[in-house]
Amino acid sequence: MRVHIRYFGRFAADIGKFSEEIEFDDKATVKDLVEFLKRKYPFLKDEVIEVSINGKYAKNDDPLAPEISVFPIISGG
Secondary structure, three states: OOEEEEEEHHHHHHHHHOEEEEEEEOOOOOOOOHHHHHHHOHHHOOOOOOEOOOOOEOOOOOEEEEEEEEOOOOOOO
């Protein structure tokens, strides 16, 4: 499955692009995506990576979809 990944916030700045397409196995999960990104971009190794699918936060065991958004954890007060 070809997945279009959109990066937001400092992830886009640190990665140097706002999006990319990556090929994954059809049974790949959000956990597989996060592990892949941490290998490809070692500076993400210690980051908490939030993933959304169709505008909703995704869980590690959720299957990937053709459109994924990836962003740093958002906090505030």
